[in-house]
Amino acid sequence: MRLRREHRLGPVRLAARTGIAASTAHRVLVRHGLPPLAACDRATGEPIRRYERARPGELVHIDVKKLGRIPDAGGHRTQGRTQGRTQGRTQGRTQGRAQGRRNRTGAGYTYLHTALDDHPRLAYTEHLPDETAATCATFLRRATAWFATHGITIQRVLTDNAWAYTKTTWRATCHQLGITPRWTRPWRPQTNGKVERFHRTLAEEWAHIRPYTSEAQRQAAFPDWLDWYNYHQPHTGIDGQTPASRVTNLSEQHT
Structure with a gap:
């Protein structure tokens, strides 16, 4: 319990530190009412309080x-890593830097709002x-x-x-x-x-x-x-x- 509080460790890493089975570490945490790390604030270790507004539009x-x-004709997923990257670099040089920041393929970014x-x-x-x-x-x-x-x-x-x-x-x-x-x-x-x-x-x-x-x-x-x-x-x-x-x-x- 001290290791969990001080170092924010889950069952697997607690097991490695203490020499017990991960399943045992999990049972200890459950017995003491501690939630999974994913449900805790990373800074404080305190459980995150879930909330939901009562009506649409409130928040x-x-x-x-x-x-x-994705560059024209696709990136490495469709052409293989080497060819996709080469094409991206070529396209990026052709279009120039004037069009703004580029990703590593040279095709730039889109922003999803x-x-x-x-x-x-x-x-x-x-x-x-x-x-x-x-x-x-x-x-x-x-x-x-x-x-x-x-x-x-x-x-x-x-x-x-x-x-x-x-x-x-x-x-x-x-x-x-x-x-x-x-x-x-x-x-x-x-x-x-x-x-x-x-x-x-x-x-x-x-x-x-x-x-x-x-x-x-x-x-x-x-x-x-x-x-x-x-x-x-x-x-x-x-x-x-x-x-x-x-x-x-x-x-x-x-x-």
Whole structure:
């Protein structure tokens, strides 16, 4: 128990330190009522208190995921690592540095901006070229309009403390839309964990699910995946319901 408190160790590493079986270490932790490390705050070791807003619109989580673009004709997944990297470097030299930062393939990045409602987990995502304050602010306007078509009025938005979300542009846009901005506490990224978990699901089930041959092909597949996530796929975080099923006054039915 002392090793767990002081070093944040799980059963396998505790077993190695103490010379007992990992299954025994697990039983000791359970007997003393300690949750898995994944359910604890990494800084304090205290259990993370899960919460959920009572109604749609009370709180919308917003975050950006930077995703490396796929070069034309595909990257190493479709051509093999050596050929994919060579083509990426050639394409990067041809296009030049003037088009902004590049990933290692030379194709640059796309920025996935997501607004996810805390209660139903309904998600709105756009592919945008950057994460500047102006881009984030205009995304919020479109996200607010999209949620409104589903009968949801956004009351609060929660973001991390990234530069774009702390500027006057973001605050002014929230004020104009009648939205209260909120920010996560420093060093507590799990506060915005729902949208980060969505981005992980997005990466696993869409972005990296198969070897796309181009960025255009991958982006073309995204609307169908997002529709599946919102309207058809059971969500384990809401007892197997779909996000759309938790929203009242839907403007249309998806079948």
